[in-house]
Amino acid sequence: xxxxxxxxxxxxxxxxxxxxxxxxxxxxxxxxxxxxxxxxxxxxxxxxxxxxxxxxxxxxxxxxxxxxxxxxxxxxxxxxxxxxxxxxxxxxxxxxxxxxxxxxxxxxxxxxxxxxxxxxxxxxxxxxxxxxxxxxxxx
Amino acid sequence: xxxxxxxxxxxxxxxxxxxxxxxxxxxxxxxxxxxxxxxxxxxxxxxxxxxxxxxxxxxxxxxxxxxxxxxxxxxxxxxxxxxxxxxxxxxxxxxxxxxxxxxxxxxxxxxxxxxxxxxxxxxxxxxxxxxxxxxxxxxxxxxxxxxxxxxxxxxxxxxxxxxxxxxxxxxxxxxxxxxxxxxxxxxxxxxxxxxxxxxxxxxxxxxxxxxxxxxxxxxxxxxxxxxxxxxxxxxxxxxxxxxxxxxxxxxxxxxxxxxxxxxxxx
Ligand code: SF4
Ligand code: SF4
Ligand code: FES
Numbered sequence: 001x002x003x004x005x006x007x008x009x010x011x012x013x014x015x016x017x018x019x020x021x022x023x024x025x026x027x028x029x030x031x032x033x034x035x036x037x038x039x040x041x042x043x044x045x046x047x048x049x050x051x052x053x054x055x056x057x058x059x060x061x062x063x064x065x066x067x068x069x070x071x072x073x074x075x076x077x078x079x080x081x082x083x084x085x086x087x088x089x090x091x092x093x094x095x096x097x098x099x100x101x102x103x104x105x106x107x108x109x110x111x112x113x114x115x116x117x118x119x120x121x122x123x124x125x126x127x128x129x130x131x132x133x134x135x136x137x138x139x
Numbered sequence: 140x141x142x143x144x145x146x147x148x149x150x151x152x153x154x155x156x157x158x159x160x161x162x163x164x165x166x167x168x169x170x171x172x173x174x175x176x177x178x179x180x181x182x183x184x185x186x187x188x189x190x191x192x193x194x195x196x197x198x199x200x201x202x203x204x205x206x207x208x209x210x211x212x213x214x215x216x217x218x219x220x221x222x223x224x225x226x227x228x229x230x231x232x233x234x235x236x237x238x239x240x241x242x243x244x245x246x247x248x249x250x251x252x253x254x255x256x257x258x259x260x261x262x263x264x265x266x267x268x269x270x271x272x273x274x275x276x277x278x279x280x281x282x283x284x285x286x287x288x289x290x291x292x293x294x295x296x297x298x299x300x301x302x303x304x305x306x307x308x309x310x311x312x313x314x315x316x317x318x319x320x321x322x323x324x325x326x327x328x329x330x331x332x333x334x335x336x337x338x339x340x341x342x343x344x345x346x347x348x349x350x351x352x353x354x355x356x357x358x359x360x361x362x363x364x365x366x367x368x369x370x371x372x373x374x375x376x377x378x379x380x381x382x383x384x385x386x387x388x389x390x391x392x393x394x395x396x397x398x399x400x401x402x403x404x405x
Binding site: 048049052053076080082083084092093094095096097137 | 288334339364375392393
């Protein structure tokens with residue numbers, strides 16, 4: 001049996017997390033190759049709609065990364081994210097999709113190592129959960 | 140004019156100074172919402188059909204620039220109006236609520252946990268129903284079975300948009316569900332995302348009137364899904380939609396201050 005290789009999306013805000021990802025890259029930190037980084041202006045640009053759509057289309061896990069609370073370039077953008085994502089997770093649980101497939105975390109521009117750690121752990125967690133059950137769902 | 144018509148006209152026009160009365164009225168054997176002017180014969184008013192008068196009110200409100208409107212409101216209608224007024228879509232001073240207490244049968248149909256209006260003018264207060272049997276069943280299921288259940292339910296959706304059109308608190312001008320990114324133009328049923336997106340958008344507004352479930356052409360138990368989400372909101376934020384003053388947690392910062400951009404009605 002071949003090992004399950006999850007496909008993961010990581011939405012990273014332009015001002016902190018994307019810079020953090022960049023730093024992880026230029027520091028040549030080892031990272032799993034399963035993660036596709038999507039650069040967005042702010043974590044609040046990641047409407048829950050996009051999280052749902054990703055999962056419905058078969059993405060195995062969605063990471064939303066933003067600036068730490070208090071550091072958002074748009075001041076309160078990440079406050080919005082901090083409220084929306086937990087709701088989206090609950091709604092997924094309600095219909096039988098494991099909410100651990102969605103994760104919210106804060107990564108600053110200086111935290112290349114944290115970026116590495118967050119995505120490594122997330123990839124491991126998703127590997128443990130197995131393929132997204134919605135991938136096979138045909139409505 | 141039937142007895143109910145007389146009673147409602149008296150409450151609305153004589154006692155509370157309304158200029159209009161919005162109620163369900165029977166004419167030639169058909170029952171439909173009617174806007175009754177002061178002085179006009181109220182006719183044969185009916186309150187025995189569950190009907191979403193708030194939606195009708197939302198539609199005509201911009202066309203009635205002056206005067207006070209009395210409207211027959213169940214507890215859920217009253218809560219829907221609270222959500223609408225909080226978002227400045229209507230002016231509380233222009234509305235007069237005539238409280239209608241739902242019958243025991245209706246309360247059972249809606250599995251309603253909050254059936255008594257703040258002031259009962261018509262009908263008798265009935266006890267709330269504490270549990271939704273389907274929700275209890277779904278709670279006890281495994282995750283896989285729950286996904287299977289909702290998948291087979293959502294498969295019945297024919298994208299009629301009845302659930303959004305008839306919802307009293309679905310009031311954005313540009314509906315995200317009409318974006319082809321989330322609801323492809325072609326193809327029935329729409330994807331699973333349709334229902335999740337709707338769920339997200341109703342999460343801080345749904346007042347459990349059950350209109351979506353009643354409207355659903357596919358017979359999907361949408362009210363149960365809403366009740367599950369509302370329970371989540373209550374557990375996470377202590378928030379229950381329909382409150383007169385409390386602002387949605389989605390419109391405030393983590394400290395509870397109002398978010399700055401007013402454009403986010405929804
Ligand atoms: S029960 Fe359905 S129609 Fe009624 S407020 Fe909630 S989402 Fe809207
Ligand atoms: S009312 Fe039912 S069938 Fe119509 S769009 Fe909503 S869920 Fe689908
Ligand atoms: S800019 Fe980074 S979270 Fe808003």
